[in-house]
Amino acid sequence: MADNEPTPAEEAAARAKEQAEQDALPYKWTQTIGDVDVSLTVPGNLKGRDLVVDIKKTSIAAGIKGQEPIIKGDLPHAVHVDDSTWTLTTAPGGLKTVEIHLDKVNKMEWWPHVVTTAPKIDVTKIVPENSKLSDLDGETRGMVEKMMYDQRQKEMGLPSSDEQKKMDILKKFQEQHPEMDFSKAKIN
Template identity: 35%
Template sequence: MATAENEIYDATLMGILQKEGQIAKFLDVVMGFLYRRTDYYHIMESRDSKLGFPQGVAQRLLIQAYEKYEKLSEKRDNAKDTRTVIPSRPDQKDLKNKKASDVTNSSSQNPPPTIQTSESSEKTPTKNTETLNSQQVFQENPESHNGAMRDGYRWAQTLTDCDLRIEVPSTVLKAKQVSVNIKRKHISASYIDEENQVVELVDSDLAWDVNVEESMWSLVPKDCIHINLEKVQERWWEQVFVEEPKINTRKIEASVSMEHLDDGAQSAIGKLMYDERQKKLGLPTSSEQEMQNMLKKAWNSEGSPFQGMPYDPSIVNTSGMNSQFK
C-alpha cells in the first residue's frame, strides 16, 4: 500500500511536526517548501510549457491527496464500528421473556453494513443512491466537477475542455499495457491483462465533437487513464458519451475563467477590477488618471492661460468631464 511506502518519511515529518507543535504550522512548512523550491504555484503559460501546472490543477492535486486519506480514515472507522460488541449480561428472567424482541430491535437499530453496487442501485433506487448521484456530490469532487461520476469512469469540464478518467485495475502499471484511440466523436480504450488478453474499457460515441490534434492522454498507474479532450465548440456538456445520463447544467458552476475570455474582455474586466481597487484606496481611477494626463498636456500648450505655471489640478473643474470617461 502507498501508506506503507510513505512510512519511510515518518521520522523526518515527525521531527518537523514536533518542532512546529501544531498541524496548521506543519502544513504551512510543507506548502512553503513547495512555494520556494518547486513550480507548484506556477501557472503553466502554454500547453508546451514544462514549468508549472494548468489553471486549477495544483489545487486539485491538494484536494485529491486529502480525499485519498479521508477515504482510508472512513474505512478504518467503519471497520471499528462493525466489530462485535458484547453487552453486559442481562438478567435471566429478562433474557427469557424478551429474547426475541431484543434480537429484533438490535437488528433494526444496527443493520449490517451493505455495499451498494451500480447494478443493485439501478434495480432498487433509494434516497442514498439519489444522494450519491446528485450534482452536489459531483461538484465536491475535483475529478467530477461540472461533470459526473459513472460506472467505470468520471469526468469534469470547463467551457473549453473535458477531463475524462477511465478506471483501470491495479495491475495496469505502464502505458504500453494501454491502448487509447481518440477520434472526433468517438473514444475507445482498453488494456492488456495478466493473461495477455485485451480487456475493453470504453468504446463509445462522444456526445460532442473534440479537437483530436489538441487532445491527449496519460496513464495514472493503478488508477486511471486520464484523457484531456479539447472541445470543438465552447459549451457546457450535459454528458460525455451518448448513452450516458445527462447532468443538469443549471446546477454546475458555469462561471468562465479569465483565461478563457478574449483579449478585449480580459482588458475590460481588468480595468473594472483596477478601478474598484483604486476607489477603495481613495485613489484616482483609470478614467480619472486619463483625464488628468490630458489636462497636463493642455496646461502648457500654446494659447493656454496657464502656460509656464506649475500644473495645479485644484484650479481645474473636472466634475463635468468625468462622465465622458465612465
Template identity: 45%
Template sequence: MAIISDFNEEETTPQTTTNTVVSTNANNPPQQPPSEENKPERLIPNKNNGLDMDNYSWGQSLEEVTINVPVPKGTKARFMTFEIKNTSIKLYLKNQETPILEGDFFKPVKTEESFWSLEDGSNVSILLTKVDKMDWWKSLFEGGPVIDTQKVEPEPSKLSDLDLETRSTVEKMMFDQRQKEMGLPTSKEIEDQSMMKKMMEQHPEMAKQFANAKMMGNMG
C-alpha cells in the same frame, strides 16, 4: 493525439473506419422524437460540470472535456491501447477483449489537441479539446446519462482567462440562467422590449395603433 505517460516510448494504433449504414423502408418508419415524459432525466452535474459514473468520471469547461478512468494498480502505459477519433474513443488493456472505456462522443473533439496520461499507475487522465467551444455538453457519450446544463457553474476565477468573445458568451448564459430562476426576462427578451419601446417613441402613430389593437383584443 498526444500521449503523456511514464514511458518514453510511443505506441501507435492503426486507425479503423467504421461505416454506419442507415436503411429506411415502409416497414421501418423513422422513429418520432421522444415526448417530454419520455425524455431522459436531467441529472445535477458534479463539481466539474460533468458526472461521476461507476467506472469513470468526466467534467468540462466551455473549451475542454476531462475524463478520469481508474485502472488496476501498477498498470503500465505499454499495457494499454488507446484509440481516439474526433467522434469516438476506445481505451482498453492489452489481452482483454472488453474495453474499459468506449463510446461515441456527444459532440466532436480535436484529436490533434487531445492528450492522455497515466498517473501513479492507477488512473488514466484524458483531456479533450472541443470543436464547438460555445456550448456545454449534456452528456459525454451519445445515449448516455444527461446533465441539466442550466445548473452548470463556470468558475468565476477562470472567466478572466477566456478570450473576450467566449467570456461574453459565458456571462450572458449565467445572466439568463439567473433571470429564468427568478422568473424575469432573459437578455434577449430585454433587448426585444427595449427595441419595441424605442420604435414606439420614434413612431407615435404606430404606438397609438398598437394600443388601440390591444384594447380591442382585451374587449373581445
C-alpha cells in the same frame, strides 16, 4: 415561483440522483467550457502499451487491451483529435490512472455527458469557476456570460437578451409614435 419550477426538495433529489448516476460510472470526468477531462483507474502493474485509447473526432474508446473498453461511445460534440491527449499516472494505493484530455471544438457549450449512452447531467446547473471565466479575454467572457444569461432566461420562458433588446427598441419607438398601430407587429 413558476408552476413548472422544481421545489428545493425536488431540486436536491434531482442533484442527488444525478450524482449517484455519475458516481456509478466506471470513470470520473470534469469539464471546463473548453475541454473535458476523463480519468479511469486501472491496475498498477499496467504500462501504456497494455492500454487502448482511441480518440476520434466524435467518438472515444478506452480501456485495457483484450478487455471490454471501460468507456466507449459517441461523444455529444466534436473534439480536436490532435489537441486531445492521454497519459498514464500512478495513483495512490497501487493503482494507476489513465487521464484523457479532450479538447472541445466548440468552446462555447457544456457537455451533458462524455458519451451519449451515459446518464446526462443538467448543464444548466453548471457554474463555471469564476477564475476560469476571468481567464477568458473580455470579448469571449462577455459572450459566455451572455449565453449563460440567455440559457437561464430560456429555461424560465423569458426573452433572451437579444429579444429583450428588440422589445425595448420597439417599445421606445411606440412611445415616440403613438399615432402608429403596432397591434400586428411581429418580433423575430
